[in-house]
Amino acid sequence: MPKSNTFKLECNCGEVSIQVSGAPAARAYCHCHACQQFYGLPVLAANAWASDALAVTHGNGQLSTYQHPQLRMQRHYCAACGEVLFGSNRLGMAVIRTSLIARAFGGQLPEAYAPTFHLFYAYRLLDIQDALPKYSEGWDGPLHDD
Ligand SMILES: [Zn+2]
Ligand SMILES: [Zn+2]
Numbered sequence: 001m002p003k004s005n006t007f008k009l010e011c012n013c014g015e016v017s018i019q020v021s022g023a024p025a026a027r028a029y030c031h032c033h034a035c036q037q038f039y040g041l042p043v044l045a046a047n048a049w050a051s052d053a054l055a056v057t058h059g060n061g062q063l064s065t066y067q068h069p070q071l072r073m074q075r076h077y078c079a080a081c082g083e084v085l086f087g088s089n090r091l092g093m094a095v096i097r098t099s100l101i102a103r104a105f106g107g108q109l110p111e112a113y114a115p116t117f118h119l120f121y122a123y124r125l126l127d128i129q130d131a132l133p134k135y136s137e138g139w140d141g142p143l144h145d146d
Contacts, residue, residue: 005112007104008057009096013081016059024049025093027113029128032120038073039087039097042125047101047113048093054086118144 006021024047035044056063064079074088087095102109118124121134121144128134134144 007101009085009100009104011059011078011081011083011085013078013083015062015080016078016085017057018085019055019057020049020053020094020096021055022049022053024113027098027115029115029118029132030120031118031122031124033123034068034071034073035120036123036125038068038071038075039084043128044095045098045115046087046095047098047115048089048091048095051088051092051094054094 005023006019008017008019010017026048028046028048030044030046036042059078062079063085064077066075066077068074072088072090072092075084076086076088077084085096085100089095098109098113098115101113115132117132117139118128118134119139120137121128122136136142136144
């Protein structure tokens with residue numbers, strides 16, 4: 001496992017690269033409807049960082065932003081290949097999918113970036129069998145109980 005907590009991400013076509021520094025503030029699976037629809041995924045597995053942890057190191061001109069029409073959420077994607085490199089959540093944090101983090105580390109997700117809990121599990125499309133805490137909604141609320 002790499003010891004450094006800085007890594008570099010490249011989009012599919014290589015036009016845009018970003019560098020992410022420091023430990024993530026949160027590592028989670030999010031099952032909420034907004035994430036399902038905005039990212040087109042059954043569940044968003046992602047880490048979140050303060051926005052200043054992230055720097056565009058190449059291709060800033062190709063990095064485009066899509067603003068959610070109602071919610072304070074954004075997708076930041078490469079205009080050339082369309083890949084979403086990161087999102088912004090309602091708290092203004094940069095959200096990066098664990099699949100991209102794994103790619104930055106040669107295809108394996110380091111333990112330091114593995115999700116540690118589930119959010120909005122009441123809205124799930126998939127049942128997940130793991131030992132992680134599963135919050136029915138946000139992490140200030142009750143745990144899912146089955
Ligand atoms: Zn690209
Ligand atoms: Zn969500």
